[in-house]
Amino acid sequence: MEMNKVLTIEATSWQSARHLSEFLILWYFRGQSNSTWELSSTMERIGNIYSEILFPEKDEAGFIFELKRRAHHYLAHPPADNDSLEWLSILQHYGCPTRLLDFTHSFYVAAFFAVETAEEDSAIWAINHKSINNSLASKLDLKTTPQMSLYDENSRNINLVQQYIGQEKRSNKLVVDVEPIILTERLSIQQGLFMFPLDGHSRFMDNLFSSFDITRKQFEESVINPIKSDDVTDEQISSASLIKIILPHGCSETVIHDLKKMNITAATLFPGLDGFARSLRIRLHLPIDDDWENRWTDFHLRGMIKK
DSSP states (O other): OOOOSEEEEEOSSHHHHHHHHTTOTTEEEEEESOTTOOOOOHHHHHHHHHOSOOOHHHHHHHHHHHHHHHHHHHOSSOOOTTOHHHHHHHHHHTTOOOSOEEEESOHHHHHHHHHTTOSSOEEEEEEEHHHHHHHHHHHTTOOOOTTOOHHHHHHHHHHHHHTTTTOOOOOOSOEEEEOOSSOOHHHHHTTEEEEEESOTTSOHHHHHHHHHTOOHHHHHHHHHSOEETTTOOHHHHHHOSEEEEEEOGGGHHHHHHHHHHTTOSHHHHSOSHHHHHHHGGGGGSOSOOHHHHHHHHHHHHTTOSOO
């Protein structure tokens, strides 16, 4: 069987998606409410609206400069002046366009963001931690040892990203996984981290493909020929660097109510009144959908219900 670095997997049910997640240890996740969307930063999406030319470095430098001028109005403890990642993460947190892309260590948090407002099939993207850091080490000739801890890797990646934020610096198309040292409350609760494309003049997906030596054709072929979650093998997962898991819309209600039992709701992920108000949306969801009906029917047919 041919092993690919990129896989598209169609979950046959929420239960099968949960089972699949058990094999994704030390992977990073992002949920998106439309399975047809690719990965792109807010900076890139705005660039697509107004122009095809992307020059985020100048904008990053300008945004950070303006925040520093006004930070004393809003922040009791602003970051160090030279900590560009901290400044950029604050801008990202409050809705400013940046080239940072939000990810999470938690499959279930990603699932929440995938289905919360989904009106059709949604998706969870997964990136292999080991693959992305091996790529950075080999393509940028970075120091790495088998004894490097996750903390050491993150410290190395912070230093790398700091060299690119606000700087007009051409690079190999690569994506860096990075966590600020000082986490906002929301980032901490959501088990969040960022993906940062080094080449700001190229799209996020191009940086991502280049990181893993994946071609656009290979990715598109995986999308056209997805694998059913019940058919995927351990070997296919272990050889992959990038996985897109499609969640059928027919299981969204089941997912939402299952996550609620895990205490994963808008109220817990977004502390404050805005998160609480947002969490009330679940009251409009009926806990019965295609996935729930199929599981109940299977339960009944196996004779678990005594008439």
